[in-house]
Amino acid sequence: MPSMIPTAAAAGWTLPASRPRAITAQAILLIAAAWLLPTAAHLSGLPVRQLLPMHWPAILAGLCYGWRSGLLVGAGAPLVSYLIAGMPRPAVIPAMTVELAAYGCIAGLMIDVLRRGRVEATLASLLGGRLLFVAVMVLTGAVVGPLGDYLRAAMVPGLAAAVVQALVLPPLATWWVRREQSRG
Secondary structure, three states, X not given: OOOOOOOOXXXXXXXXXXXXXXXXXXXXXXXXXXXXXHHHHHHHOOOHHHHOOOHHHHHHHHHHHOHHHHHHHHHHHHHHHHHHHOOOOHHHHHHHHHHHHHHHHHHHHHHHOOOOOHHHHHHHHHHHHHHHHHHHHHHOOOOOOOHXXXXXXXXXXHHHHHHHHHHHHHHXXXXXXXXXXXXX
């Protein structure tokens, strides 16, 4: 039985992004990223800063449909969420847009261009997205106080979610791609 967590890249690891079925799936990922998952977390009282619900679909889009789709799902999610639900706060939208776009884009680039495995792609996207988030926050002057304190406050709460994402998203993406490829 083939492993659900690929260790090396192979041709056909992402799905064509322009087929009608793929466009529908990407729209669903965007809505999930932008509204459904964060709203469900807020309404249930779950800690959004620890679950990072908008991150999951952006990374998944990159892992399944490549860097362009990951970039679009990630970049669109914060604005769509704000327009539908009034979240995130306007001051955070630019940094979140860059961060989520980076998650999806890096995940897809790692697979499509660098031919790396999904675990590596997920880890690289998590690291790159968080670094870009902090860079935008620093460059826009949104960080007040010592940078070390900000980094602890911004990064530590989401570490558990990042670990779970690295464990769950690669096999989920592998299953998704194989399922769609088997449907033709």
